[in-house]
Amino acid sequence: MPDTYQPRILAFFCNWCTYTAADLAGVSRMKYAPTTRVVRVMCSGRIDPQFILSAFAKGADGVLIGGCHPGDCHYLEGNVKCLRRFRILQRMLVDLGIEPERIRLEWISASEGGKLKEVINAMSADLVRLGPLNLPDALRSFDAEVLKEETEAEVQELVTIP
Amino acid sequence: MATLEREIRFESDRDPEFAAQIRRMPGCENLNRCIQCATCSGICPLSTYMDMTPRRVIQLARDGFKADVLNCNTIWLCASCYQCQVECPKEIGITDVMYALKCKAIEAGIKPKQAAPQTLYREFYNLGTKNGRISEGALMVNTVIKTQPARFWSLKMLGLRLLRTGRFGWKIERMPQQSVLKAAIQATPPINGKESS
């Protein structure tokens, strides 16, 4: 691993809070690690667990999800739904041998540019420490469609846990 | 305790009438307008030699800290170049304030630490009002002897040159009729900012 190892973080940011916070960080010229690749979604509730699995399969070293603080969701409680899925998925990924630091969910409001910077820097540092993701065999041949079928029932079961 | 007392300024250190008196002196009426921007201190060619910058003098003067401003060397170092006055954004007659403070210091009998300028002004005033004109030779010799005796001899060469070029003489200059000026001065009411005047 070269000294200049830059982990790649796939970041799912909700449009109203965290994406705006990232805009604010930019406007405020806050400097942070160039590790994130942002995918904008309207709500963190839109984030399908498969997106996260896909990200790991396609080479992400970590996945960061940013949503509105609980109670602040632009769509009432999409973020809470995201949280439920996240908890389960994180447990599942740990079972698959992916370190828990590689997937992170943060509530970052539109005014928290500074928090966004801190989170990205902290996560980048964690990932540098962990090194590149050594993808577990179970995921190596991941294909969205295949996995969808395989895990569908499982995920369904998980996400409907009250 | 004594040192502590000096650090704090109490209301009893203020003369509440002082600022009003200064403001009644010619050119000083805008004293209170000061916003402490310190253009005066920045532009003053002599402020680096002053124990208080002109800005601070203005602040203390308008708050009535009479003893502080009458004892500072700032007012005596002011060379009356009026740079501060013309650049003041609030059109405060800062040079005029310095004049007023000098008069007040003299009125209060204050002998400044840096005595030379006051001595020169006094010599000048005495000569000027006595003879109606200034005899530069006498003024310079008197002032130098009184304020910088050591320098007297080092100025010997300059003195000789001035004598040789005819720019310096021992003759005492006088108005042909001094009495009229004396009468005029005597008949002039003081301008001291006191309300009665």
Next chain:
Amino acid sequence: MVSDNSHNPAEEVRIGFFICHCGVNIASKIDVAEVAKFAETLPGVVVSRDYKYMCSDAGQDLIVEDIKNFRLNRIVVAACSPFLHEKTFRTATQRGGINPFLCHMVNIREHGSWVAEDRVTATEKAKAMAQGGVGRVRRHVALEKRREPVLQSVLVVGGGIAGIQAALTLANAGKHVYLVEREPTIGGHMAQFDKTFPTLDCAACILTPKMSEVGSHPNITLWAYSEVIHSEGYVGNYKVKVRRKARYINEDECTGCMECVEHCSFKTGVVDDEFNVGLVKRKPVYMSFPQAVPKIVVIDPLTCAKLSGGKCEESCIPACDRQALDFTQTERVEEIEVGAIIVATGFKTFDAKRKPYYGYGDFPNVYTSLEIERMVTSSGPTEGEVVCRDGRVPKSVGIVHCVGSRDHQTNRWCSRVCCMASLKLAYLLKEHTGAEIYNFYIDMRTPGKGYEEFYERLLEEGNHFIRGRVAEVTDFAMRPEEENHLIIQVEDTLSGYVRRVPVDMVVLAVGIEPQADASVVRRLFNISCSDEGFFLERHPKLAPVSTATEGVYLAGCCQGPRDIPDTVAQAGAAAAEALALLDPGFVEMEPMTAYVENELCSGCKTCQTMCPYGAISNDAERKIAVINPMLCKGCGTCVASCPSGAIHQNLFDDQELFDEIQEVLAHA
């Protein structure tokens, strides 16, 4: 909502990639030419260009021309945040002759150059982002915006000067306004003031005509003593519930004659008079002030002997010749439908007790600026007489600026109005008492028309200005002349001395802070707060009265500290924004709604439980889910939850996102 001329999969994808220098904003940290060159190698990219300012007319024309010349059918613009220019480039795309939603923006400025330290990594990151954009745009399909009718009425929340101004502007433009105010009267803080700076206009003289106009305007429904308790819906179509608290007065009958107040079995006040900030007591039945609008009394059930279950002579009832008192009244909930909402809920003042070393609450002669406002008012509790609590007229007054403001321990911000308000009070206190006035300030902030001139006037009038944050207000005398005074200790940073100034009265210029329930109100209307807790505008410069929620606007101090002129101007701006929304009669909705692919739907109803808007119903006959596009707001939660992959979301469809994920990660 896929339109008829939707993307034909067989059609060849021809992508144009455009990267903006944004002057040096992007180009200084990202090698735009190199990114453009890289993008050219991506599959489907037909043309790739960099340009100084893509958002300029010339930049847009470049897109328009290239679409025509290269038969482009997808556009990727790598530039600033889509919040700024997505509309610009979609419009340009449309001008080029293709559907605007075939354009996608990649944010390499806010998320790229501006947060980057190193040019090489920033350029690599931009390439990855570009590849992600190119990857997803291949999947884009043509979409149409849909139109929704807009209701021609507006809810204004808060009846201070901001709400009053906004309501009158809208009402005069012919829109129906519901003005909801929590207190028994409108008027807000301005009604409590004596004079307004810097002109010293009498606050009541300029405010009360506006208040009466609100009270009598045919287009305004005024609900004072009421609160919004629920709001739902979307731009142009909000449904709002308003709780109208019981006044125990028949509003139609009450003429505001105050006979009931006179005859209340309590002969004197029993509880702190809120309007007079506790300087006097009021009775349980009261009117805030004589010019109150609506001019109706109110009974406070907590202190009223009858309502609180105690013994009472009920002498108020016969005193009213119109039998307006109604002790059986209960609160009502009104439901209204409005097209837009203006939030003008105001501020509260900093609680001076949070700065204990200023002695508020400990020393009787330490007052807040609001208390002094009431005291100097001729219609106030002392009829304009300024006296200390022991009845003495103060000979010296110290006004402490920035109380609670510019302080990391309390409120970090400058409250913006206190300097001028303090100068005004200094003027009024001097006028009323002839006292020596000392202002203790950190910086003197007088940014407004005639403000600096007012400051200069006070300087010239001999008010003392001591630059330094007051350290403490104490009654510990160090000198005989300090006995029986409050001593203000401060360093005058301008004279360079620590000073002790003994005064008879201390006025604390308390700062402006968000209302205590701002976080409740913001959730009610689905808007955000900035760090300090004031409501967050959509853009600090270019959309200062809009919020992230379409159709919800801000006016006045709820958005941040401001003075009356700025508040009135902002209220006008909020009204104008609401008018601009209402006037066309319809609103165009973004097409990013979800829809069901009927063949895949198993009818499991999982999605139904997910939808926060009840937009999904079950077609019992076909046993499939049906999404009502009018109700769908496009969050995509149902899409993520569908076990069959039967729900799609326009612009955020699975395949678009999978491709974006894959491509954004493909560039190492």
Next chain:
Amino acid sequence: MKYAYYPGCSLKSSGRAYEESFLAVCKILGLEMEELDNWNCCGATSFMSIEQGPAYTCSVRNLALAEKKNMDLVAPCGGCYGVLLKADHYYADYPAVRNSVDKGLAAEGLQYRRQIQIRHPMELLTHDPGLKAIRSLVKRPLKGLRVASYYGCRFLRPVAPFDDMRHPQTMDSLMKTVGARIADYASRGRCCGGALAGSIPKMAQELTYRLIKDAQKAEADVIVTGCPLCQFNLDAFQDEIIASHPDVKPIPVFFFTQLLGLALGAEPEELGIQRLIVPGIKILQEKGILGDKKADEKKVPVAAGAQNG
């Protein structure tokens, strides 16, 4: 045209050369100067610092004398000019000043109605004969001489009736008119410290040093001034200044009337050029404006196109 000439104290001693040269120039240009009878010291900065009532009376008295003769008052000394001008303005603006001065003047049977103008030679020569007239009379153009005009404080502050307070030009125009080149430098209006020259020489010399340094950076050959105190301060202490600041070289400091007179054909001796402490003749000879003394004795002056006696 006749003017009331108010020499002031300096022009009778340390500034003698100024009087000599000014009167010589006036003679050439046909301006008649009648010295005020029984004039008195203007009070300078000193009177103002001691007693302001008498200070204003002393100043205004001279104005009243000129007014009595119905002549404009010409004050060549920068100090006197500034003091008299300010007294005139304050007499008009402040009732306290007017009240005091009127009572003082009444003792001598004088009164002042502000009917005359206070003139300085710099402005007088520019306007009354005019630059055109001066140019036509030039006998000895100051060709090749680079002149730094030093204005000092009192023509410009607190009131500047005839020039731009922040970028004065009058003296430069006069010098250009007689053929000199102009050294433009920023310190032209800075204080020379003259008021402290006699009391705290070190401070005064620091200020003077800056002026000389700035003028020399602008490649000035000579400095000209219109104030005897400035001239004295800049001229007399150069030895001491150079001793503490070796980066400046001696530079002659002329009264502007001396160079004017020279250009108009007057002889150096008439203009008091020999009275300078830092000799000025040499540079004039180097530039060919004045002939070599020995050569001069042999033949007619060399000045271009000039015919002299």
